[in-house]
Amino acid sequence: MQAVTVENMDVQIGRKHILHQINFTINQGQFFGLIGPNGSGKSTLLKTIANIQAHHNGHILLHEKQQHTFTPKQLAKMISYVPQETDVGFDFLVRDVIQMGRHVYGTLFKSETKKDEEMIEWAMKQTNTTALQNESIRHLSGGQRQLVMIAKALAQDTPIILLDEPISALDVHYQLKILTMLQKLSEQGKTIVIVLHDLNLAARFCRTLLLLNEGKVQKIGTPEEVLTAPLLKHIYHIDARIQKDEEMNRVTITPYIEEIESNV
C-alpha cells in the first residue's frame, strides 16, 4: 500500500515559493530519507505532510486517502512528528511529555488506560529514557530532549512517523541505536520518513532517498542511485569518493572539497 503520496504539490510561505511541483510516493513500511542542502525545503516538506504547513495546488494522500479529509484526531492517529528542536518552557516531567503522545487516545474524563501505560513504557524502553522519566524536561541536555521527543512520537503509535533531523544532537552510539530501532519498526510495517544531514547514515539506513534542491525533487532512488559523485558535486558543491562495500552491501561517501584541500 502507498503510505504517502504527494502529487504536483506547491508550498508557498508568504510570497516565497518553498516547494515546487513535488511528486513522489512512499510505500508502507519504507525507511524513506529526505536529504538536501540547507534551505532546500526538507523541513517544510515534512511539515506539509503532517498538515502543520498548508500546501497550495496538488494533493497529499495518506494511506490512499486525501489529507484534507482527515479530522485532527484521525490525522494524529495516522502521523506522528518529531521536530528538529523542542523548547519546553515549563517544568514537565519526562514521563508527562511522553504521555502527551497519548493525547489523541484520551477523552476529557478518562485518565490513563492500561494500553496508554504499556505504550509509554515501551516507548521509553526503545529510546533508553526510562531512567529519565521522573526528571524535569528542562534539566535535560539537547540530545536527551531529542530522545524524549522520539519517545513521545513512538507512544503516539502511528503507522507513519515523520522525523526532522532527530539525531542531530545525539552521540554516535545513540545515532546508530535510534536509527536501528527505527529500521526495525519499518520492518514491522511502520513507515518512517526522516530528514538526515549525514549522507553516510542516510545511505546506510534508508532504502529510498529523496534529494531535494531549491524546493524541487532532484532525484529519488536507492542510495546508490542518488548518491553519485556528479550529483553531489552539482547539489552540494563537494567532491566525493564513493565506495561500495560489497560485504555490508552499502555505499560510503568520503566528501572533500578539492579546491580548498589542494591549496592547503
Next chain:
Amino acid sequence: MEMNEKGKHRLFEWNKTWTMIVLTILLFISIVVAVSIGPVSIPFMETIYIFLSKLSIPVDMVFEDKHAIVITDIRLPRVLLAGLVGCALAISGVTMQGLFRNPLVEPGFIGISSGAAFGAVLAISLGLAAIHQAILPLVAFLGAIFAMALILLVWRVTNSNSIALLLLLGIGMNAFFSSFTNVLIASSSTEQELRGALLWLQGGLEGATWEQVKIVGPIILIGSIIICLFGRSLNVMLLGDEQAITSGVRLHLVRNSLLAIVALMTGAAVAVSGIISFVGLVVPHMLRLVIGADHRLLLPASMLTGAIFLIMMDLISRMILQPVTLQVGVVSAMVGAPIFIILILRSVRRV
C-alpha cells in the same frame, strides 16, 4: 525497579486528590476567618453555626441575630466576591501563560484591564456611574471585551498565528487605552469624580453586594470549570503549535475558546472589583513550584488558591490600617509583587 516506578506514578495520583482536598479545606477556613474578623469580631465557632443554620441544618447553639446579619448581609458577599475574583484572575493567569507559553503573561496583557479601566473611568466622568450602581461595572465589562476584541481582530487581520505578535499588539493597545484613561482622569471636573476613578483603578471590593455575587458567580464558576476541561490540551500546547497539531489538538478552536472564556471571566471580575494585579502572576508561579506544571492539576488548584489568596488580601486590606481601609488591589500588589520578585530570583539562581 518495575514496582518502584508504578509506585511513584500512583503517588502522583494520590497527591492530586490530596492537593484538591487540602486546598478546599483551606478555602473554607479562609472564608470562615474572613467573615468572622472585622470591626465586630465574631467567634469562629459561632460563624460556623450561623453558616449551618443558614443551610437549614439544625444546631443547638444560640447565636446573636445581629451577628448573623453582619455575616450574611455584609461580610459574606464581600468575601465570596473576593474569592470569585481571585479564582477568575488566577485561573485566567494560568490559562494565558499556557496559551502564550510564557510564565510572565497575565490577562491584562491582551487589554482586558486597560479596556475595563477606560470603560469605568468613562462611566464615572460622564456621570453615568452616579445614575445607577449597575452602570459602572457594565461599562467596565464592555470596555474589557471591546479592548480584547479589538486586539484579537487586528491580530486575525495580520493573518499570523504568532503569539508574540498578539502580545506586542496587546502592549500597544494597552498603552493606547491607558492614555485615554489618563486624559479622562486629568479632566475630571470634581474631586469626587477623581477620587472615584482612582479608587476604582486601585481595585476594591467595598461595594460588594449579593446581586454582584449572583451575576458574576455563574460566569466565573462555569468559565473556570470549562477551562479545567482543557487541561490536557493545554499541556500538549505547551510543546508548541507543531506538537499540538500533530498530537490531535484542535489548536485554533481550543485557543480561541480559551481566549474568549478568559475575556468573559476576567471582564466580569474586573467589572466588580476594579484593577487587581499580580494575582494572575503570583498564584500560578507559587503553585507551579509546589505541584508542577501539569494543567490537569494546576488549573483546578489555581481556582482554589486564587480564591484563598484574594480573600486573605481583602482581609488584610480591611484590617491593617483600621479604621482606614486600603484597596484590595493595592494590598495584593504590595504582598504579591515582593513574592513574585523572590520567585523570579529563586528561579534564576536555580538555572
